[in-house]
Amino acid sequence: MNLSYWEIKTWLTDVDFTIIGSGIVGLSCALELRRNHPKANILVLEKGLLPQGASTKNAGFACFGSLSEIIDDLESHSEDEVLNLVSKRINGLTLLRETLGDKQLDYKPYGGYELFLKEDEALYHKCLESRNNINKLLKPLFKEDVFSFKDNIFGFNHIIDQLGYNQFEGQIDTGKMMASLLDKVSVSGIKVLNNCYVNALEDELNSVEVITNDFKFQSSKVFVATNGFASQLINENVKPARAQVLITKPIKNLKVKGTFHLDRGYYYFRNIDDRVLFGGGRSLDFKGEETMEFGETELIQDKLEELLNTTIIPEQQFEIEHRWSGIMGVGNQKKSIVKPLGNNIFCGVRLGGMGVAIGSIVGKDLANLIE
Numbered sequence: 001m002n003l004s005y006w007e008i009k010t011w012l013t014d015v016d017f018t019i020i021g022s023g024i025v026g027l028s029c030a031l032e033l034r035r036n037h038p039k040a041n042i043l044v045l046e047k048g049l050l051p052q053g054a055s056t057k058n059a060g061f062a063c064f065g066s067l068s069e070i071i072d073d074l075e076s077h078s079e080d081e082v083l084n085l086v087s088k089r090i091n092g093l094t095l096l097r098e099t100l101g102d103k104q105l106d107y108k109p110y111g112g113y114e115l116f117l118k119e120d121e122a123l124y125h126k127c128l129e130s131r132n133n134i135n136k137l138l139k140p141l142f143k144e145d146v147f148s149f150k151d152n153i154f155g156f157n158h159i160i161d162q163l164g165y166n167q168f169e170g171q172i173d174t175g176k177m178m179a180s181l182l183d184k185v186s187v188s189g190i191k192v193l194n195n196c197y198v199n200a201l202e203d204e205l206n207s208v209e210v211i212t213n214d215f216k217f218q219s220s221k222v223f224v225a226t227n228g229f230a231s232q233l234i235n236e237n238v239k240p241a242r243a244q245v246l247i248t249k250p251i252k253n254l255k256v257k258g259t260f261h262l263d264r265g266y267y268y269f270r271n272i273d274d275r276v277l278f279g280g281g282r283s284l285d286f287k288g289e290e291t292m293e294f295g296e297t298e299l300i301q302d303k304l305e306e307l308l309n310t311t312i313i314p315e316q317q318f319e320i321e322h323r324w325s326g327i328m329g330v331g332n333q334k335k336s337i338v339k340p341l342g343n344n345i346f347c348g349v350r351l352g353g354m355g356v357a358i359g360s361i362v363g364k365d366l367a368n369l370i371e
């Protein structure tokens with residue numbers, strides 16, 4: 001692309017900080033950099049017309065782990081590590097709510113539930129038995145009991161009639177969150193260039209050469225916030241993980257209200273605008289879903305529809321309105337990677353399935369890697 005004198009001078013000269021990726025991490029990083037460096041020239045580069053990863057695709061659960069997930073984590077992590085993970089999610093959600101406000105997020109404190117399939121009786125009993133210990137473990141963070149059990153008042157079928165309940169879980173409107181973040185970034189004088197794919201980064205002594213599909217320029221520091229696509233640019237242990245979702249048309253007298261996890265969190269659903277938004281099923285084909293390509297498969301979409309019919313809204317007529325997917329970044333550990341990669345390049349990636357919760361704080365920590 002042959003840029004004009006004006007384009008080069010206005011957008012690509014004397015760039016202090018370049019952030020790659022305009023998801024929740026990239027935008028939160030940009031805002032924190034602005035807070036710390038009011039006069040800096042800050043640029044965000046995004047390959048999509050809109051953010052094209054996970055931040056505009058997700059289910060909008062403001063959650064920090066179901067009972068069975070925490071029990072699971074305790075099998076591979078120490079108590080301190082699990083407490084650290086949970087506290088990061090709480091701090092991240094607090095920061096997100098403080099930064100944007102509950103109205104902008106359309107935050108609804110409806111609570112979160114865990115459903116146990118009839119064939120998962122052993123898991124249900126394990127959760128029942130571990131509940132007091134987990135509540136005790138989390139007490140320093142929440143000051144109150146987090147987990148209890150409630151009757152199935154939602155008309156779910158084929159499940160054990162007691163649902164795990166988390167009184168601190170909420171839900172947000174993902175689109176409103178991202179639109180507000182983008183507004184805030186724009187008002188802060190940060191430039192965002194969309195449709196700009198970064199191909200490579202050359203770390204030099206005092207700056208980085210940023211090579212995009214269309215042009216090259218120098219930036220003093222570069223922050224990589226590309227999550228599931230990280231391995232295209234940097235050499236870190238992050239694998240892509242596609243997650244598929246569907247949404248129904250509005251349903252009259254819908255009983256579903258809250259955020260719900262099913263089958264150890266492999267499936268998740270919530271109410272939004274009198275509809276059910278339902279996602280998951282990666283466990284049916286982990287290998288096939290380890291991809292950076294967006295798309296839906298019959299295997300997973302059929303299973304989602306079947307579970308809606310048999311288990312989630314068995315007594316109500318519904319139609320599917322729309323289906324989509326997003327790409328997450330996962331690895332062999334749940335901890336995100338936030339670190340310097342050289343003289344002038346830094347990364348904040350591998351957010352897993354919890355980026356709504358931890359994205360703000362990962363972005364902030366990423367920005368604070370520099371003085």
Ligand SMILES: Cc1cc2nc3c(=O)[nH]c(=O)nc-3n(C[C@H](O)[C@H](O)[C@H](O)COP(=O)(O)OP(=O)(O)OC[C@H]3O[C@@H](n4cnc5c(N)ncnc54)[C@H](O)[C@@H]3O)c2cc1C
Binds near residue numbers: 226
């Ligand atoms: C279907 C689904 C449901 C989810 N549900 C929840 C939930 O309910 N609660 C929760 O906490 N989390 C959820 N998550 C996870 C959460 O959405 C992510 O963890 C979070 O959005 C990650 O944010 P990010 O900024 O790190 O990455 P992303 O949002 O993926 O942002 C990375 C950005 O980098 C851009 N990019 C990549 N490579 C390049 C390049 N070379 N050049 C320029 N730009 C590039 C991408 O286009 C993308 O916009 C869900 C995820 C999915 C997919």
